[in-house]
Amino acid sequence: MDRRRAILGDALALGLGTGVYAISFGALAVAAGLSAWQAQALSLLMFTGASQFALIAVVASGGSAAVAIATSTLVGTRNAFYGFAMAPVLQARGPWRLLAAQATIDESTGMAARYEDDRASARLAFWATAGSIYVLWNLGTLIGALGAGLIEDPNVYGLDAAAPAAFLALVWPRLTSWPLRAVAIVSLGSAVALAPFLSAGLPVLLAGAAGIVVGLILGVRAGED
Amino acid sequence: MWPTILIASGAAYALKLLGYVVPQRMLDTPIARRVTLLIPIALLSALIGLWTFVDGTTITLDARVPGVLAALIALLLRAPFLVVIISAAAVTALVRALGWLP
Numbered sequence: 001m002d003r004r005r006a007i008l009g010d011a012l013a014l015g016l017g018t019g020v021y022a023i024s025f026g027a028l029a030v031a032a033g034l035s036a037w038q039a040q041a042l043s044l045l046m047f048t049g050a051s052q053f054a055l056i057a058v059v060a061s062g063g064s065a066a067v068a069i070a071t072s073t074l075v076g077t078r079n080a081f082y083g084f085a086m087a088p089v090l091q092a093r094g095p096w097r098l099l100a101a102q103a104t105i106d107e108s109t110g111m112a113a114r115y116e117d118d119r120a121s122a123r124l125a126f127w128a129t130a131g132s133i134y135v136l137w138n139l140g141t142l143i144g145a146l147g148a149g150l151i152e153d154p155n156v157y158g159l160d161a162a163a164p165a166a167f168l169a170l171v172w173p174r175l176t177s178w179p180l181r182a183v184a185i186v187s188l189g190s191a192v193a194l195a196p197f198l199s200a201g202l203p204v205l206l207a208g209a210a211g212i213v214v215g216l217i218l219g220v221r222a223g224e225d
Numbered sequence: 226m227w228p229t230i231l232i233a234s235g236a237a238y239a240l241k242l243l244g245y246v247v248p249q250r251m252l253d254t255p256i257a258r259r260v261t262l263l264i265p266i267a268l269l270s271a272l273i274g275l276w277t278f279v280d281g282t283t284i285t286l287d288a289r290v291p292g293v294l295a296a297l298i299a300l301l302l303r304a305p306f307l308v309v310i311i312s313a314a315a316v317t318a319l320v321r322a323l324g325w326l327p
Contacts, residue, residue, distance in 0.1 A: 013306035020314070038230055045234035048241075050272065055233055057281075065229040073236040078268045083244020085261035088252050092245070101242040106269060113265040158317030161292030164276040165313030167269045168293060172300045174266050187267040188274035195279040204271045211267030212260055220259055 003118075007111070007125045014107050014166060015132030018049065019140035021162045024154030025052060026144020032060035036145035043141040047134065048105050049163065051076040054200050074201025078208065082109040089122050103130030110170035179218035187211030288326040292317030 022043065029039035034056065042052045055072040063071075083104045089112060092100040108130040115121035144154070154160075175181045191207035198206070251257065277293045278284055295316035299309040320326050 010306050013310070016307060017310035020310075034226060034230075038226055041230050042234065045231070046237045048237055051233070051237055055229070059226075059229075065232075068229050069233045069236065072233045073240070076237045076240050079237070079241045080243040081264045081268065083241055084247055084252070085244070085264045087245045087247070088249060088261070097245050098242070101245055102238060104241045104244070106265075106272065109265050110269055113262075116262065156318065156321060158288065158292055158314035158319075158321065160276075161289045161296075161313040161317035162310050164273045164289065164293050165296035165310050166306075167273045167276070168296050169300060169306055169309045171266055171269045171273070180266060183263055183266055184270040187270035191271035191274040192278045192284060195275060196282050196284060200282075203275060204268060207271035207274070208264070208267040211270060212263045215263040215267070216256070216259060220263060 003121055004124065007115075007121060008128055010111065011125065011128035011132045014111065014129055014170075015136040017162055017166045018107065018133050019136030021049070021159055021166075022137045022140025023144035023147075023151070024157075024159040025049065025056075026141040026146075027148045027151045027154050028053070028060075028144075029056045029141075030145050030148035032056040034059065036142075036148075039141055039145040040138065043138045046072070046076075047102060047137070048076050048079060049137070050106070057200075071200050074199070075204070077201065077205055078106075079104050081208075082106075085109060086112060086126065089119060090126060100126075103127065103134070105130065105133065106167065107133055107170065110167070114170070114173055177220075179215060179220045182218060183211040183215040183220065186214045286326065288317045288320040291320050291326070 025043070026039050029042065030036060042055065046052055051072040054075040055068050058068040058071050083101060086100065086104060086109055090100050103126065108126045111129040112122040112126040115125055144151070171184060175184055187207045187210065190210045191203045194203040194206055252261065277289050280287065292313040296309045296313040299312045304312070
């Protein structure tokens with residue numbers, strides 16, 4: 001019961017955090033030349049923040065449609081791996097599986113991963129986080145897109161630190177042993193080290209792969225806590 | 226612009242769905258269970274690194290770094306989720322307002 005309440009509270013907090021971050025997405029999308037409707041369509045349909053930011057970054061820099069699509073798709077590739085990790089936990093069927101796919105993002109997967117020992121809690125964490133973020137991410141986008149002229153630079157409010165802080169808060173409780181901490185450190189460090197040499201999307205995947213290999217070598221076991 | 230948005234959104238959804246249509250028995254091995262445990266930790270850690278220390282394709286030290294450090298301190302103090310996120314944004318905004326870091 002307490003765990004249920006804690007999960008719902010965290011899901012709401014994550015929604016509020018990403019909702020604030022979505023304001024900067026909406027504002028930056030309009031600054032990049034999208035209409036408010038187009039910014040909203042990205043948040044409703046694409047619903048994966050990093051890919052959305054990647055797409056508008058390419059558009060803002062005058063890149064072609066093909067490059068914009070390729071970059072956002074590459075950045076979103078990790079969602080396939082999240083789905084792979086979530087499928088046995090959610091056991092979703094039919095229309096629920098189609099909905100689960102759309103709900104598969106960094107935060108919903110990260111929250112579910114915190115309850116690896118308890119499948120019911122993991123499912124609640126996944127769906128509650130995805131629902132909370134879907135509503136508040138879209139609301140934030142709307143506010144940002146409509147108020148784009150009023151906010152000169154959303155980063156003045158430190159919104160660009162909100163996403164890495166939220167991800168840190170998601171990963172932190174999972175780092176219960178040294179092999180898992182080593183996985184996090186190797187992934188973080190190699191992503192930064194690779195970033196100057198590779199196009200957007202690739203550093204995440206290669207650094208994630210490096211971290212997973214380190215975890216397997218160090219013998220991380222499922223259920224270890 | 227609309228075709229770009231719709232095609233990119235369709236591709237994003239296809240990737241999300243892909244993980245769910247892989248046959249479940251492929252996941253039912255000890256190594257697959259370890260990998261699925263490691264996936265969120267490894268990928269989220271990589272994103273934390275990029276979104277803290279990288280701007281485009283340049284490694285930078287800007288106001289996000291003290292912000293994320295503030296989040297780390299909040300986590301060590303067992304602060305709730307929202308406090309962690311707000312302290313990061315507040316410290317980053319403060320450091321920028323004071324002109325210490327861009």
